[in-house]
Amino acid sequence: MAKPISIEVWNPSGKYRVVSTKSMPGTRWIRLLADNDCRLEICTETKTILSVDDILALIGDRCDVQLTEEWGEVLFSALKRAGGTAFSNMAVGYNNVDVEAANRNGIAVGNTPGVLTETTAELAASLSLAAARRIVEADQFMRAGLYDGWLPHLFVGNLLKGQSVGVIGAGRIGSAYARMMIEGFKMNLIYYDLYQSTRLEKFVTAYGQFLKANGEQPVTWKRAATMEDVLREADVISLHPVLDKTTYHLINPERLAIMKKEAVLVNASRGPVIDEVALVEHLKANPMFRVGLDVFEDEPYMKPGLADMKNAVVVPHIASASKWTREGMATLAALNVLGKIKGYPVWGNPNLVEPFLKEDATPPAACPSIVNAKQLGRYYYVPPAIVKALRTGARSIILYLSVQDHTPLHEV
Numbered sequence: 418m419a420k421p422i423s424i425e426v427w428n429p430s431g432k433y434r435v436v437s438t439k440s441m442p443g444t445r446w447i448r449l450l451a452d453n454d455c456r457l458e459i460c461t462e463t464k465t466i467l468s469v470d471d472i473l474a475l476i477g478d479r480c481d482v483q484l485t486e487e488w489g490e491v492l493f494s495a496l497k498r499a500g501g502t503a504f505s506n507m508a509v510g511y512n513n514v515d516v517e518a519a520n521r522n523g524i525a526v527g528n529t530p531g532v533l534t535e536t537t538a539e540l541a542a543s544l545s546l547a548a549a550r551r552i553v554e555a556d557q558f559m560r561a562g563l564y565d566g567w568l569p570h571l572f573v574g575n576l577l578k579g580q581s582v583g584v585i586g587a588g589r590i591g592s593a594y595a596r597m598m599i600e601g602f603k604m605n606l607i608y609y610d611l612y613q614s615t616r617l618e619k620f621v622t623a624y625g626q627f628l629k630a631n632g633e634q635p636v637t638w639k640r641a642a643t644m645e646d647v648l649r650e651a652d653v654i655s656l657h658p659v660l661d662k663t664t665y666h667l668i669n670p671e672r673l674a675i676m677k678k679e680a681v682l683v684n685a686s687r688g689p690v691i692d693e694v695a696l697v698e699h700l701k702a703n704p705m706f707r708v709g710l711d712v713f714e715d716e717p718y719m720k721p722g723l724a725d726m727k728n729a730v731v732v733p734h735i736a737s738a739s740k741w742t743r744e745g746m747a748t749l750a751a752l753n754v755l756g757k758i759k760g761y762p763v764w765g766n767p768n769l770v771e772p773f774l775k776e777d778a779t780p781p782a783a784c785p786s787i788v789n790a791k792q793l794g795r796y797y798y799v800p801p802a803i804v805k806a807l808r809t810g811a812r813s814i815i816l817y818l819s820v821q822d823h824t825p826l827h828e829v
């Protein structure tokens with residue numbers, strides 16, 4: 418039997434036992450669970466990453482639902498044995514979750530899209546600027562008392578205006594990042610994604626027309642046929658794909674070799690998207706090549722040598738770390754599991770989650786985002802106004818919801 422884990426308990430007499438492996442920001446998520454007959458147990462262990470045994474001890478022999486951490490067959494089957502039916506990641510990415518194992522055990526898997534997009538894109542933009550303009554190096558130089566007057570060559574970096582920004586993975590975050598770099602710095606876009614991002618293309622076209630009408634050089638966009646085209650052409654490249662078999666070590670020695678010698682590479686997706694050993698070698702050989710990294714291949718560790726590289730800006734996976742986003746993530750994770758306990762349907766559009774976030778309002782009776790809803794045969798929540806419109810034959814509303822926002826077709 419695993420050793421006991423220290424916990425803090427809310428609403429001890431609650432009917433449903435909900436376990437959170439981490440303390441999450443804000444208090445609304447706690448209130449929402451406690452006010453809905455849940456006994457909430459929050460792990461208060463000081464270690465950052467819990468082991469499988471720690472989590473098994475937390476689940477115990479009766480647990481209705483679980484929030485966050487690395488999950489596979491051992492944990493999902495233990496949760497099922499304890500009577501659990503739902504798990505929610507406090508994250509939009511769920512590469513840490515074996516969804517097949519969850520399906521086998523009939524456990525709903527929640528995630529928290531819709532609140533991270535801008536916050537994560539802003540951090541990617543910050544890393545782009547910090548790397549391009551050598552801000553961390555210059556800050557360290559200043560604090561070390563080395564500054565003794567303005568010099569023409571001191572920390573010369575890259576101008577972004579008019580250069581090209583490359584985005585690999587132009588989904589929610591990649592597109593938001595692209596817009597920031599295009600609108601903010603008037604960069605031209607080249608992107609690679611498995612799917613066309615017409616919304617992003619339309620945005621760049623319209624912004625280009627606006628600039629032209631104002632006598633400025635218009636910005637342009639290009640959808641690249643291959644990832645290599647982006648790597649060869651772009652001055653700043655930001656990686657925003659999901660992590661899966663197709664994107665593991667997407668940046669490898671061969672691909673690093675075709676990038677410009679003075680390019681800036683940013684990664685705020687997942688560490689293993691870059692072969693980090695190869696990256697360290699590339700940084701050593703190309704001092705003008707710079708990177709901004711929020712995520713690492715062996716998180717929380719860095720590959721040997723990376724910490725010594727002056728041409729690398731490194732931060733500890735803080736891309737989603739704004740108060741609004743983190744509190745929103747906690748709320749959505751809690752509502753995913755609460756919705757499953759209550760037998761609610763799944764929200765029709767996981768990208769439009771504002772109704773769940775209104776501080777003083779009762780949230781909709783739905784799970785905000787369950788990634789394996791279809792596999793588990795869950796049905797979708799469709800707002801009453803849309804149901805009414807569908808009944809009167811308005812097919813275009815189905816198309817709007819399913820195509821525009823890449824959500825599954827709604828079952829009404």
Ligand SMILES: NC(=O)C1=CN([C@@H]2O[C@H](COP(=O)(O)OP(=O)(O)OC[C@H]3O[C@@H](n4cnc5c(N)ncnc54)[C@H](O)[C@@H]3O)[C@@H](O)[C@H]2O)C=CC1
Pocket residue numbers: 509510511530533537585586587588589590591609610611612657658659660663664685686687711712734735736737
């Ligand atoms: N550093 C951090 O704190 C955060 C990291 N993330 C990471 O960012 C990822 C992306 O998040 P979203 O933009 O919300 O997801 P998304 O699903 O909207 O976008 C991902 C995009 O990657 C594309 N893609 C998939 N495979 C590809 C491939 N082989 N080549 C090129 N493109 C490919 C998809 O078509 C999609 O457009 C998450 O899965 C997560 O891992 C997300 C939030 C915060």
Ligand SMILES: O=C(O)C(=O)CO
Pocket residue numbers: 507508509510511533734736737738
């Ligand atoms: O949401 C995610 O995927 C994260 O990485 C959280 O920061």
